[in-house]
Amino acid sequence: MATEQREKWATYYMSSITLLGGSILIWSILQLEPITNLWILLLLFALLVVSEYYPMPVWRGFTAISFPILYVSFLIFDFTVTAVIYAIAVFFVNVVKHRPLRIILFNPAQLTICLFVSMQCIIWLDGWVQSLSLSDAWLGIVQFTLMQLVFFVINNLIVDIVLILRPQRYTVQAWMTKTLTELSAVSISLIYGGMLYVLGSQNRGNVDVITYFFFFSPLVGFSLLSSVIVRLGAEKRRMKALFHITSQLNQLVPGKFQLTELKKSFQDFIHADSFILLIKAGNHWKVQLSHAVDEPDAIDSDPAVNAMIIKKEHLIIRNTRTANDAKTNLLPPDLRSHAYFPLCVEGELLGLLMAGRNRSNSFTDEDVQSIATLTNQLAIALKSSQLVKEKEKRVLLEERNRIARDIHDGIAQTLAGVVMKLETAERRMHTEPEIALSLIDTSIIQLRQGLKNVRESIYALRPDPTERVGLTGAIAAKLEAIRSEEPFDLTFEVKGHERELPAELEKEMYAIFHESLQNVKKHAQAKTLDVSLDYQDQQVIMRITDDGKGFSLYEALVEKRKLSHFGILQLHQSAEKIGATLHVNSEPGVGTDITLTVSDVPEGGHNR
Known part of the structure; x- marks a missing residue:
């Protein structure tokens, strides 16, 4: 299936999910009744916002631990209230994080569908659950577990279909990583659900907003704290990568601008799905560093390269499908966001860094500032390398002139004098042999001195x-x-x-x-x-x-x-x-x- 066709099918599918979830949400809003426990509802809404904004780090990823809060909202109120506050919380978080519009609409709709299906399954299976003749606590735990598992299956199924339809490659390894990440979240939710019924069966008095706050605050607090710690760790790794890059730039062999060993550090710092670093060599461009990029051809005719030659300012393409700016052909075509950063010193374009990400609107202002800082350092290092090369050429020229002066002032004049003396000796050899022999002896002395000067010149060519x-x-x-x-x-x-x-x-x-x-x-x-x-x-x-x-x-x-x-x-x-x-x-x-x-x-x- 062609890339455009797969993109189209993925768009159709996401639109269908958005319409279906939106319909359920509208129906829920129409079914709303007056809220009696408003403070509890506001507390649960706030907890949902925090848990969605600060997802908990689990095995090889992040996931929001929101299901225990949703389940309690379902028990206190009903499905309609729970669906509305959940959709509003997810919508708000997506807007604050500057997600693309299609994601802002798709995520609440998708989760509303998952919530609706899981709760309908619980209602449908209620008779079977009641027939198990278990205690109230165990009945609640079984109900919570079934609802959690159905929510997990439906949610992952919807997301898997999107990832399969879209042009980007979705490998079995990626599926396993995502599934295990979500299963980690399910395990935490099940533990908390069990605690909910175990503590609830102890009849500790009236359950009010303070009780719910203290019950959920460890879960939400741990999610917030661990998320912040992991993000700070990621930022620390980025800063470490930047330090490694700048340190290596300062240690580059003068005149040899090679960055091959910095590929991993570039990837850690730029955090792009694909990037390519071009260096201008005369009137042409050459690839200095690249990640997830096929061997490019026709770099000189690339539209983005030609545009940056004129613009010489960084350019961020939020969505490559709708942008009117010149887009590069050097990066993979399925990337939704592009960022172009010129390497300029005093208006001279020395190089160009292009980076792309799978998701649209994924380059934040902080990303742009940090990458621009990196490209400025790259430009200075590249210019310094060029200046070193020019200095080496000047030094070489000066050395050649010095050798020429030494030859002219030394051996050349010596040989010229010897030639003149030998010519004179040749003319006088038969008439004045004594004078001729004297001239020959003098010439031999001068030749020896010239040989000595030649050896000194050769010695001068050795390392200083x-x-x-x-x-x-x-x-x-x-x-x-x-x-x-x-x-x-x-x-x-x-x-x-x-x-x-x-x-x-x-x-x-x-x-x-x-x-x-x-x-x-x-x-x-x-x-x-x-x-x-x-x-x-x-x-x-x-x-x-x-x-x-x-x-x-x-x-x-x-x-x-x-x-x-x-x-x-x-x-x-x-x-x-x-x-x-x-x-x-x-x-x-x-x-x-x-x-x-x-x-x-x-x-x-x-x-x-």
Whole structure:
């Protein structure tokens, strides 16, 4: 049977039940007589409202324990009064809970039919019950039990037919769960019915409104309290799921937005029968996470997706059958309520969360607010991931430019000079062999130096030294490596309480140290080199001092700009990245003193 046809048959059936129950209810209203025990009636009505609004949690579900109250109302008054107050109580509760109109009308009518059939069966079986020759208490218990069982059978039969006719799948397991849940309620009602007759047979005096209140208050109070506790527990689980989701979002690998492990937490928090999370990848969409959704196709042409691209605001479709808004084709077609939440940051649409539920009008304002909060966090996490990717691209580009500068300033110039010397040596080999051999020897020395520079460049491509041994260890290792290669004396001093700094700070500080060291090796012609790290309370000072030939800072900057070299400019740019202050003091023939001050670095971390 097609989905539309099954939906139509279910609607016809529910309408028939509504008309039949409504007819019985109208007949009951016409048969009403003046009420003598008004206060008892009002008390029973209030108890019915509370028991229906706060159903008792039983095995794998909730159910209203209202039958003992109905039975007492039937004994005190009659069927007509009981049917009217029961229908009004159920109608009121359904309206307060914002149920769909068809449910608001169907539920009172269905329960009125169950009540009518069960009470008519008791009247029909009254002669047989009286023939059992039992005591009054046992006769009452038998009557209560028969009426309860008939009510249970008729009620479940009506509901089962609805669930079978509707398009949503109704499995045997779901039927067993529902039946066992209702049987749990029947068991509680039977216990209370037995207590009703056992206590009533003890002749404790007049039965008034106070008596009924104290008799039913434990039942209704326990139902109310247990219902509230279970709902608070469910809300606690939702908050726990939200905490798990947000915690995992904060721990996502930078640049890799994967949420596969959060599927269960999403389901617990959204509490939807089906949902799908789409992420925008360029000009197309891809599925990031889904539940109870077939592999979608044609996402880019989906009407709801295209509508949200323009709207960029959450949209709630209370009833998909009557709504005029664009509906998605990505969720199962039998869902009655849809909710669409865009993932936006500063007007940019990054993703889209779609959720659906079987029942219409099932997304409350609280649901919308909580899911919107989740999507806002998802949007921020997704945007952060994109920014990390962009930063990685920039870092990669900067690294490529650095390598290009190193090759241009180092090995390229060395090779160019070697080529020129070898060409000159070739021309003079026959006429001036001594000069040619001298040029070849010089070229060999330069080639060896170039090979050394190439190896240093290759070493620089490895993971940053500070990531392996920290800033202090990286500087000490670098100085130890060149101690035997360079003619100057080296000293390295660490002052203060050494602590671990943020990775970006250590990386840039080491880059400044490395660039300064290269400048000393290439240009300073120094005899001594002193390096120090001073860990102070709110700052770290790195100082690099040599006794080389020094230079004029102004002339050096002008020359570097002309030759596209970076040197001092590169040092200042690196310092600006981390908000540090760089001072370069140098004069020709005096040497150079480079001081880097990284401010506002709090005490913390751990000793190395």
